[in-house]
Every structure is written in structure tokens, then in C-alpha cells.
Amino acid sequence: MAHLESYDSFQTKKAREQKKRAKERSSSKEKNVNKGGKFVIKKGENYGTVIEVRYNDAYIFYEDRIVKAHLRKDINYPCNQVLFPGDKVIVEPDGEDFVINNMIARTSLLSRVKKDSTRLDSSVGATKNIAANINLAVIVVAAKNPPLHPKFIDRYLMVLQNSGIDSIICLNKADLKGENEEKTLDIYRNIGIPVIETSTVKKEGIEQLKEYLRGKQAIFVGNSGVGKSSLTNSLMESEEIKTSHVSEKSGKGRHTTTTSKYYVWDEKSSIIDTPGIRSLDISTFQPQEIQEYFQEFEAWSCKCKFSNCLHYKEPENLCMVKQGVKSGIISKDRYKSYIRILENVLNERTREMDDLDER
Ligand SMILES: Nc1nc2c(ncn2[C@@H]2O[C@H](COP(=O)(O)OP(=O)(O)O)[C@@H](O)[C@H]2O)c(=O)[nH]1
Ligand SMILES: [Mg+2]
Ligand SMILES: [Zn+2]
Known part of the structure; x- marks a missing residue:
């Protein structure tokens, strides 16, 4: 469990504050x-x-x-x-x-945007709670098929961190990994997120994954086709997992998992295999808040000319984060993810303003 301990000690003060806020939010719902x-x-x-x-x-x-x-x-x-x-x-x-x-009382509550929610009912019941008390999320990505894109990882990391849930990255289909994928993984290793590599085909990395899961109420998240169910099956082959249970009614798709499965190992360890969670709820984020989840920006952003710099449309010579990207120290992919999320949030706010104007 050495990896986990070093990860815990890596948790910044900010992350602890985020956790506290997440806890307060979930308890207010109770x-x-x-x-x-x-x-x-x-x-x-x-x-x-x-x-x-x-x-x-x-x-x-x-x-x-x-x-x-x-x-x-x-x-x-x-x-x-x-x-x-x-x-x-x-x-x-x-x-x-x-x-x-x-x-x-819950320690965390993970939710996603409802598939059928429309703009009209966005104020009520637009999110669906997926699971409570999760204390480890395994963000599963594939080396190839589907291709590895940091943008998915970054969104998951942000939402999970905001829910007060620790995350690790599991690169599955490691048997298909090339140099580019290795570079992408380095981004996350460098910012202190544990990365493990698995191959359900070659039966590699499963023991290491198990070590992370022991004693945790964990969840597999990630796009469909990355190998979440295959990983669960590999874990199931070991006799430790006692119970599996299908929750949610099955949908229509024939070849993809449309239901969540809850696997219990013992009183303290379990894993939920989810179908791909497509839309994570980022509607509650303020534009200024998003950069908090890109922890490697912090050393630069404190030197930006404007204290409320969004590192977006501000001139390049006044924004140190942009300088950091230019110098290659901040990953370009991470910066792009940041901008994409920021634009999503800004557009959402513009639409809300438009709605108000129309009234
Ligand atoms: N090459 C390779 N293929 C894999 C691996 N794990 C799963 N797959 C394949 O990826 C596809 C999707 O797997 P599945 O477990 O259903 O993904 P899920 O949608 O995330 O649950 C299947 O065709 C698997 O056989 C792996 O480690 N290596
Ligand atoms: Mg599946
Ligand atoms: Zn800036």
C-alpha cells in the first residue's frame, strides 16, 4: 500500500478543504x-x-x-x-x-447529469446520484480502442476531487500501449496521481489493482469499451469477491453494460462497475474555481498580472500560466482540457443570462 500512503501525503491543504466542502454539500442533502x-x-x-x-x-x-x-x-x-x-x-x-x-452520515455522494434532463428542468432533479460513501475512484482508460484522451481524465479528476473522492488512473489494454500513451501517463504521474497499468488479456497488473482496492468502497468510472467489466471479471476470478449484484434496470443496448454492478468482497471492500458515465455534472462550478483542480497551475498563477486571471483571454505576456504552457512545463493537453471545461462553464452561464433576459 506504499503508493496509497505517498498519495495521501501528497494531498494538499486545498484538497482537504475541497473534501470538507464536499462533505458539507452531501450532508445538506440529508x-x-x-x-x-x-x-x-x-x-x-x-x-x-x-x-x-x-x-x-x-x-x-x-x-x-x-x-x-x-x-x-x-x-x-x-x-x-x-x-x-x-x-x-x-x-x-x-x-x-x-x-x-x-x-x-455520508462521506461522499457522487452524481452525474441525467441523460434525459433538459434545460427546462435543469434546476430540479437534473442530476442522478450514483453512489454514496465512495472513497476511491478508479478512472479506467484504454491505451487504444478507444484512444487515450487526457480530456476525459481531467473532467473525471475535477468532479471526483470536488466530491471529495480520491482517484487513481488505471490504464487498461496496456498490451496496446505505445510511446504517446506513455507520455500522456507521465503528465499524471508528475502531478502526483497514482497510475497503474493493467491488461486483462495478458493478466497483468491485476494484483496491483487489487492492492489499491482492498479496504475501499471503490467505483470504476470511464468511457464504455475501456475494459471496466473485463477488469471486474479478472478480479472476480480471484475467490475473494463474495457477492455480485445487478442494480438498475437493464436498458436496451445489447453489447454494452447498461447496468451498474455492485461487487462486495467483505464488510469493508467493494467495487461498483458502472456503465460509462457520459455527462459529469460540472454545472455547479464557478469559472474562477476550475483552476483549483489543475494543481500544477498554482505555482504560476500566483504570478499572473491579474489576481482573478482565468488564463484565458488575458494577454499572454501578463499570464504566467500561459508562459508555463509555452515553456513546456505545464502540459499543453492539460491546459487545453482546462480551457474546454472553462468554456463549457462560461457558455452555461451565458445561456442562463440569456434565459433571464428573455423573461
Ligand atoms: N487488447 C485488450 N483488449 C481488452 C483488454 N481488456 C478488455 N479488452 C477488450 O475491450 C472491449 C471492451 O471491454 P469491456 O470490459 O466490455 O469494457 P467496458 O465497456 O469498459 O466495460 C472487449 O472487447 C474486451 O475484450 C485488454 O487488457 N487488452
Ligand atoms: Mg462494462
Ligand atoms: Zn493567468
């Missing part, structure tokens, strides 16, 4: 439910882990088996608005089922 008797508690022993949520009930991994459970009677919300996969709950037998008496 408030509604907590109005009656205390449902959300700070700590608890002998908890079970939610692995699938339906409208009225949830499946809980509890004492080495999966039990079906419903919410305590006084909680007047559908189960799927209160609990998400990964939530830790206190249950007790209740007739044939179990009853969920409490939920332990």
Missing part, C-alpha cells in the same frame, strides 16, 4: 429526511451496505448475505430518494424483511 426523529446518525456499529435501491425497498449486504429492507415507517419518502448504493444503514429484522432504522 437535512430534509432528518426533520422527524433522527434518521441520519453520525456513527454506527454493525451496519449493512446498500447495494441496490428500488422505489419502496433496498437490498442490503448485511452479515455476509443480501437482505431486503424497507425504510422506517415515519420516513415519508420513497426509498430511492433517501438511499443510494453505498449508503451504510442500521437494520433489524422485521417480519420476513428487515427495517432500516438509521443511515450513517
Whole structure:
């Protein structure tokens, strides 16, 4: 676990602050439910882990088996608005089922933009919560097929960091890796993100991946076709994984995974295999905030002429970040990712202004 420890010590003060903010955000979402008797508690022993949520009930991994459970009677919300996969709950037998008496306060809540959300309902319910209490995200990318693009990695890194979740990069299909891919990976090694390389074809790197996953409530994220399900299968070949469970109703696609699968190894270790999460929610970011997630800019940006420099349309001679890119010390790809995300956020804000004007 040496890698993980060095990564933890790498966490900057800023990252810790981001985590704190993420925690506050997720706990503010719990408030509604907590109005009656205390449902959300700070700590608890002998908890079970939610692995699938339906409208009225949830499946809980509890004492080495999966039990079906419903919410305590006084909680007047559908189960799927209160609990998400990964939530830790206190249950007790209740007739044939179990009853969920409490939920332990979340450490993180990961969400994505809903596929069917339109601009009109963007204020309500436009995001879908994917999983709670995730403490490690494995960003899976492929060396080739699909090609390796830093822009996906950067978006994931930003959103995950903002949710208070540590990330590692897993380059799968390492058997297809060339020089260009090696250069791309170096960008991330240089900024302190752990990178592991796997090949499910050659059965390489699986043990190392396992080492990272042990003791974690982890999630595989990444575009479809990169090999997330193949990796899960490789992990499953080892006997440690006890349970697998399909959550969400299956969609129509025949050859791609359309459902999330929750694999539990033991009380403390699990992995969620997600279908590709296409649209991550970046709507909550302020333009000025985005650069915080490009930690290697910081040493330069503090010397930009304007303290609120966006390193965007400002003249090159007044922007040190642009100088850093020019000198080759800041990766051009990372800078491009930054600009792409910034433009997304700025466009979103322009559209909101237009909407206001029209009213
Ligand atoms: N060359 C190579 N192909 C792989 C590797 N892992 C997975 N694949 C192939 O990549 C394709 C997509 O894999 P899959 O696990 O379904 O990806 P997912 O959509 O991310 O779950 C399949 O055809 C796999 O056989 C690998 O390590 N090397
Ligand atoms: Mg899959
Ligand atoms: Zn600047």
C-alpha cells in the first residue's frame, strides 16, 4: 500500500478543504429526511451496505448475505430518494424483511447529469446520484480502442476531487500501449496521481489493482469499451469477491453494460462497475474555481498580472500560466482540457443570462 500512503501525503491543504466542502454539500442533502426523529446518525456499529435501491425497498449486504429492507415507517419518502448504493444503514429484522432504522452520515455522494434532463428542468432533479460513501475512484482508460484522451481524465479528476473522492488512473489494454500513451501517463504521474497499468488479456497488473482496492468502497468510472467489466471479471476470478449484484434496470443496448454492478468482497471492500458515465455534472462550478483542480497551475498563477486571471483571454505576456504552457512545463493537453471545461462553464452561464433576459 506504499503508493496509497505517498498519495495521501501528497494531498494538499486545498484538497482537504475541497473534501470538507464536499462533505458539507452531501450532508445538506440529508437535512430534509432528518426533520422527524433522527434518521441520519453520525456513527454506527454493525451496519449493512446498500447495494441496490428500488422505489419502496433496498437490498442490503448485511452479515455476509443480501437482505431486503424497507425504510422506517415515519420516513415519508420513497426509498430511492433517501438511499443510494453505498449508503451504510442500521437494520433489524422485521417480519420476513428487515427495517432500516438509521443511515450513517455520508462521506461522499457522487452524481452525474441525467441523460434525459433538459434545460427546462435543469434546476430540479437534473442530476442522478450514483453512489454514496465512495472513497476511491478508479478512472479506467484504454491505451487504444478507444484512444487515450487526457480530456476525459481531467473532467473525471475535477468532479471526483470536488466530491471529495480520491482517484487513481488505471490504464487498461496496456498490451496496446505505445510511446504517446506513455507520455500522456507521465503528465499524471508528475502531478502526483497514482497510475497503474493493467491488461486483462495478458493478466497483468491485476494484483496491483487489487492492492489499491482492498479496504475501499471503490467505483470504476470511464468511457464504455475501456475494459471496466473485463477488469471486474479478472478480479472476480480471484475467490475473494463474495457477492455480485445487478442494480438498475437493464436498458436496451445489447453489447454494452447498461447496468451498474455492485461487487462486495467483505464488510469493508467493494467495487461498483458502472456503465460509462457520459455527462459529469460540472454545472455547479464557478469559472474562477476550475483552476483549483489543475494543481500544477498554482505555482504560476500566483504570478499572473491579474489576481482573478482565468488564463484565458488575458494577454499572454501578463499570464504566467500561459508562459508555463509555452515553456513546456505545464502540459499543453492539460491546459487545453482546462480551457474546454472553462468554456463549457462560461457558455452555461451565458445561456442562463440569456434565459433571464428573455423573461
Ligand atoms: N487488447 C485488450 N483488449 C481488452 C483488454 N481488456 C478488455 N479488452 C477488450 O475491450 C472491449 C471492451 O471491454 P469491456 O470490459 O466490455 O469494457 P467496458 O465497456 O469498459 O466495460 C472487449 O472487447 C474486451 O475484450 C485488454 O487488457 N487488452
Ligand atoms: Mg462494462
Ligand atoms: Zn493567468
